[in-house]
Amino acid sequence: MIKYQQIAAEIEKYIEENALQQGDKLPVLEALMAHFNVSKSTITKALDLLEKKGAVFQVRGSGIFVRKQKRKGYMDLLSNQGFKKELKGVQITLKVIELEVKKPTKEAAHSLNIGLDDDVYYVKRVRYMNGQTLCLEESYYNKSVVTYLNKEIVSKSIFEYIQKGLGVKIGFSDVYLYAGKLKQEEAKHLCLDSEAPAFYVETIFHLTNGQPFDFSKVAYHYEQSQFFVQTNSYFSKS
């Protein structure tokens, strides 16, 4: 891991270990430069990363402060690469409903930038949170990128396998969100009535080189789904 990421990680650890709260002040830049023995830009880069992640905010002329969202039990929409980030003390389990190589739907083909005749891995799974149904997920993986999947892999974290097992490097993703009424088939898997509200999340995952490789559509149980995002103003420093 490179310097500025290392420093960012250490600052985060420092915040965690000292249980700092929103608004608590961190040491000034000069102190951080001295402590880590690096130049100003490196510290700045580390802090920019933390700011992007929503861990701190910087105020010119004043200082560097800890940022923490107020609510517990919400899933971070942006800590992607795998969908569920461990919430403390929450047990996530998986049931695989379907796994097969097939031709993509029109929507999937379009999202993945492939032809209707190209192969995809289709995976359908239900996720449980502490035994409760949490969501139903359908994913389409471009088979020319994700060359192999089996039932065992798919029972665990697909993304971990893709990255570590296949050496695929994940870049960015486009996320689409909306609410709607559950379809009968979905309702069955989520143990809800048809027509019940659902929180839908569709995501197109891309490699670092921009190629889309995974299109997934997730219907969340409306009573279990709470998300948060931390935003920064793009032009706040102007």
Place this chain on the structure above:
Amino acid sequence: MIKYQQIAAEIEKYIEENALQQGDKLPVLEALMAHFNVSKSTITKALDLLEKKGAVFQVRGSGIFVRKQKRKGYMDLLSNQGFKKELKGVQITLKVIELEVKKPTKEAAHSLNIGLDDDVYYVKRVRYMNGQTLCLEESYYNKSVVTYLNKEIVSKSIFEYIQKGLGVKIGFSDVYLYAGKLKQEEAKHLCLDSEAPAFYVETIFHLTNGQPFDFSKVAYHYEQSQFFVQTNSYFSKS
């Protein structure tokens, strides 16, 4: 506007005017440095800003490429500061239902970091998109920050007034998302049945110095609400 923001804006304009598509290559760093006559880090800073905004992605060893999400008609969750970003050809109008100074609810007080006896401006509005009901919004503004509001201001963009009229500088915000069933009162305003699905967005807006000044809760008509977010991997460059 400072240099790197100016450059970012020009590059964005260039992408727009030449109608570049996802994956199209931009000039290499050296060319950009020469063209804008600035140092490498300044160009890099501009590109990092654009990357954060989801307008480009950079690939080491390869180049700088345009990034564009595929779907039209979705609202960007993160282009905040005012909620509705103009979607092309879409007319957004407003109806003010309530505007008064009062004491905050417990939830609002907690979100705004104030006491139950402090004053807030409470604003309740319905938004229409092309005449269709879009959402019902309730906002609580810390009165010691947003010192004055009236019916006329509230009929237009409150955020524009806050920034330009009051000189308040907006920093970051925490956004909470979930789906649920509409309450009767909400359903009435949205012209939907009670129990219909709703997409809820609650946001705590902060000043640049970290002080929360606006807590707002918005219920979106589920047939009109489609959002997107573009994410970047925090550690993709490692």
Place this chain on the structure above:
DNA sequence: CAGTGGTCTAGACCACTAT
């Protein structure tokens, strides 16, 4: 006005991609 963060430079060197 002292303290603190932000911008910008010029240049050395590193790491990844594509051919």
Place this chain on the structure above:
DNA sequence: TAGTGGTCTAGACCACTGG
């Protein structure tokens, strides 16, 4: 291995906050 982006430095100077 040539081409291209990423990291890091040392230092000058700028801009905002808060007493």
